[in-house]
Amino acid sequence: MASRTITITPPGRLPLPGWRELWEAREVFTRFGIRDLKLRYRQTALGVIWVVLQPLLSAGIFSVVFGQIADLSSDGVPYFVFSFAGMLAWTLFNGIVTRSAPSLVNNQALVSKVFFPRMLVPLSAVLSVLVDFLVAAALMVVLLIAYGINPGWAVLALPGWILLVILLGSGIGLLCSALMVQFRDVAYVVPFAMQTLLYASPLAYSLNSVGENIRWLFDINPLTWILEGFRWSLLGLAQPAPWQMIAAVAVSLGVFVAGTLVFSKMERGFADVI
Numbered sequence: 001m002a003s004r005t006i007t008i009t010p011p012g013r014l015p016l017p018g019w020r021e022l023w024e025a026r027e028v029f030t031r032f033g034i035r036d037l038k039l040r041y042r043q044t045a046l047g048v049i050w051v052v053l054q055p056l057l058s059a060g061i062f063s064v065v066f067g068q069i070a071d072l073s074s075d076g077v078p079y080f081v082f083s084f085a086g087m088l089a090w091t092l093f094n095g096i097v098t099r100s101a102p103s104l105v106n107n108q109a110l111v112s113k114v115f116f117p118r119m120l121v122p123l124s125a126v127l128s129v130l131v132d133f134l135v136a137a138a139l140m141v142v143l144l145i146a147y148g149i150n151p152g153w154a155v156l157a158l159p160g161w162i163l164l165v166i167l168l169g170s171g172i173g174l175l176c177s178a179l180m181v182q183f184r185d186v187a188y189v190v191p192f193a194m195q196t197l198l199y200a201s202p203l204a205y206s207l208n209s210v211g212e213n214i215r216w217l218f219d220i221n222p223l224t225w226i227l228e229g230f231r232w233s234l235l236g237l238a239q240p241a242p243w244q245m246i247a248a249v250a251v252s253l254g255v256f257v258a259g260t261l262v263f264s265k266m267e268r269g270f271a272d273v274i
Contacts, residue, residue, distance in 0.1 A: 021117050029120045033127025051132045052139050059083035062204035072209045077235050081143050086203040089230040093169045095129035100173030101190045122177040151236040158233040167252040171259035178263045181270050222251045
């Protein structure tokens with residue numbers, strides 16, 4: 001068996017990750033993702049049913065609170081389907097961030113003793129979360145058929161919106177995972193920030209229900225653009241403004257690149273401080 005030499009070189013001015021190393025170690029990405037799935041549902045009574053049950057319960061609660069009690073608009077779509085479509089995008093984003101953020105700390109024995117591209121650890125959260133998303137998406141299809149909703153040609157744009165959610169969540173997850181190695185306070189900040197963002201985004205209510213005096217706060221929220229795009233693709237609602245679609249692409253890519261650069265710059269010190 002031929003030996004292989006790995007040369008570790010100092011980083012350049014721009015701390016770009018070693019894309020070749022990442023590709024060659026892709027099995028690590030797969031292994032971490034599969035292990036995450038197994039650990040999450042091991043010794044659970046309901047197993048994968050939790051993937052569907054969580055967004056279903058959340059959509060049901062939102063339908064009662066915002067649809068029945070607050071009597072907010074759902075743009076003519078049944079409120080439960082409206083809420084579930086929003087939860088579909090949110091659970092994908094939230095799952096990637098919350099699972100990738102503590103991933104390095106949770107695997108500190110491997111990070112400190114074994115050499116491999118550490119970036120694969122937080123990125124592997126995408127694999128397990130995406131499996132959950134696909135299961136919940138199958139239920140979304142059933143709901144669309146049951147309620148007779150035809151999204152039309154806009155559904156072809158759905159993979160693009162999914163990709164933007166993954167890029168945005170992965171960029172934030174990479175940043176948080178790198179920072180958590182040195183600052184364990186991040187473990188407390190992330191859940192609080194995600195909980196705040198949940199209600200600060202038009203997830204359980206229509207953007208048309210937001211007052212004009214605070215509308216600008218929602219217009220600068222990247223999740224607003226993505227949620228509007230999700231509902232356009234899934235429910236056939238109004239197409240997002242062109243500037244929102246362009247901004248969603250630019251911000252998602254920008255956040256992912258920024259998270260990658262910060263992670264690569266801090267990576268060399270992980271083994272010493274973790």
